[in-house]
């Protein structure tokens with residue numbers, strides 16, 4: 001089961017062009033994560049919108065307290081990712097992933113100066 005509090009797919013869903021992911025020539029963040037989800041679902045994964053509020057990990061059966069109730073599991077993977085700090089200038093939200101970038105190694109290629117001399 002994949003628990004997500006905001007948007008399934010995470011940060012990559014806000015970018016329109018992915019050209020550097022292994023095995024993918026070109027895709028959008030939405031497109032790539034949709035395919036990842038479909039692949040996971042084919043192997044039996046389920047997806048639930050819920051925020052994880054508290055973990056109790058000291059027993060063999062772990063307790064996961066979420067905004068939608070408490071779950072139990074013998075194991076879990078924490079993949080809470082990151083949230084870039086926003087500056088709040090005009091157009092920041094509108095152009096997010098289409099010029100406004102928060103990851104130099106991801107989007108640097110789109111912004112490189114080809115020949116400045």
Ligand SMILES: Cc1cc2nc3c(=O)[nH]c(=O)nc-3n(C[C@H](O)[C@H](O)[C@H](O)COP(=O)(O)OP(=O)(O)OC[C@H]3O[C@@H](n4cnc5c(N)ncnc54)[C@H](O)[C@@H]3O)c2cc1C
Pocket residue numbers: 003004005006007008009010011012013014015017018019020021050051052053079080081082083096097100101102103106107
């Ligand atoms: C604009 C942009 C362009 C990018 N371009 C590329 C690219 O071209 N190629 C590339 O390889 N990478 C790119 N990246 C980087 C890529 O998005 C990240 O490396 C990747 O998303 C990290 O995945 P993650 O699952 O570790 O974390 P995240 O994507 O941050 O996902 C973590 C998820 O956990 C959820 N979460 C956190 N806490 C809780 C909680 N308590 N309960 C429930 N859910 C919770 C969050 O809501 C989030 O959706 C880009 C990033 C950005 C922002």
